[in-house]
């Protein structure tokens with residue numbers, strides 16, 4: 152494991168109103184006009200650099216008691232924002248895209264510093280997909296959310312025309328994680344904004360300076376349309392309890408469950424983007440060079456702190472030795488460092504999980520193929536490095552196989568055939584899963600059996616950066632979709648508008664329930680439901696014969 156030792160530039164510019172370099176006990180009163188600094192001690196979030204353990208800044212928190220008022224303000228603004236035509240909203244929102252682009256160097260530097268990911272990853276996985284998502288939504292929103300005619304043919308004989316009017320919910324509360332602190336937070340709320348909702352956004356408390364940058368780039372929007380609040384679980388819980396009209400959550404399954412409980416109290420709908428223990432199935436006929444490179448990246452990008460990173464590789468026995476050797480060889484070329492390929496873990500809890508999973512697995516008989524606790528950069532002053540690690544000879548009862556590790560650790564399991572690979576892959580929870588094979592029919596067959604929200608063939612995990620595609624899980628990895636046209640619809644209420652095309656006629660099924668009505672409905676039921684052609688023809692005759700009587704009684 153090599154080092155990429157480029158010194159970091161100084162800390163990114165931060166928005167002064169809510170960030171402080173030192174740690175005065177009392178917050179300046181200019182922080183928030185509604186607060187009196189003299190009587191309130193405002194808690195702060197600490198921003199640290201996981202590469203060095205250095206304390207970077209403190210950011211003032213929102214108090215849980217303030218959250219309901221902030222949601223109320225967003226609710227006041229909501230009708231005005233909703234009333235703007237989607238094209239008009241897209242025109243306003245593109246200013247945010249321009250601002251993200253203008254500030255992209257700052258954003259990259261701040262993300263890399265506070266989250267630990269390499270600068271290349273901050274650019275490729277946080278900044279670029281956010282720009283792409285805005286660019287896509289700006290074009291897609293008017294087309295996707297235009298009123299949709301339904302049941303043209305069936306409605307006509309019923310004397311009705313119908314359409315779906317996609318209307319915003321009102322205020323969406325969006326709660327984000329720290330692993331892609333910029334992009335994933337935007338993913339949680341961008342389609343909601345385009346769909347005409349106002350949003351209250353709670354970024355992760357682990358990356359508060361990135362939260363301040365999100366606040367900054369949303370400045371071009373009218374007041375109250377998108378408000379960032381800062382804080383931990385208590386502030387998130389207050390947002391759920393405010394209540395909002397919809398909650399959009401990206402984070403762990405445990406927190407997701409708690410949010411669902413809180414939302415149930417108000418019957419607030421939720422979208423849940425949770426974790427994964429993603430599988431990659433490498434078939435005996437896979438292109439070894441492409442598969443080892445693709446699965447390597449899929450396992451270790453963002454130091455494995457990715458909801459869709461490969462944590463379990465199932466490789467055909469025939470090629471397992473060659474695969475493992477080539478995989479480990481390629482891993483040895485990766486460099487740890489902010490200008491390399493592998494950054495540190497982002498915070499201590501994550502390092503603890505990684506250390507425990509690897510230690511327990513080795514104790515229970517797993518073999519360390521590469522990495523492990525004695526390799527790579529050593530930690531000093533609270534830095535959080537861990538060398539990318541490959542294990543094999545793992546068993547199904549090990550935590551490293553059962554639980555989400557969310558770090559630079561992957562296990563390789565040999566399988567006899569495709570059926571075994573599929574069965575074992577489906578025994579864990581996949582947000583996404585991938586198949587690697589040169590035979591597209593074989594790959595397609597395996598893909599169709601995989602339980603996952605996204606299945607990729609000869610690639611893994613990169614569709615999150617393709618914002619025209621939907622993103623979401625199944626089972627433990629969540630429900631609902633963000634991104635793509637489905638993401639826009641996720642934040643729209645499908646209101647069905649139905650128009651009576653014969654308003655001068657009373658409906659057949661209204662009172663009175665006379666013989667003509669009952670006979671006609673019975674005949675219609677036969678036309679729709681019967682398998683007997685003669686009975687159907689007879690029923691048509693009944694409808695025609697009754698038509699005059701029915702019409703007279705309904706005029």
Ligand code: NAD
Nearest residue numbers: 327328329354355383384387388402403406424425426458
């Ligand atoms: P987390 O669940 O610890 O925290 C996520 C967010 O929830 C944070 O902003 C946190 O402050 C907030 N929160 C905590 N308790 C809360 C409560 N009771 N009520 C409301 N909000 C609360 O997750 P994390 O550690 O930040 O992120 C890592 C997890 O996120 C992993 O499991 C990862 O797989 C998952 N993730 C999923 C996706 C996806 O798209 N499916 C993307 C990224 C990360």
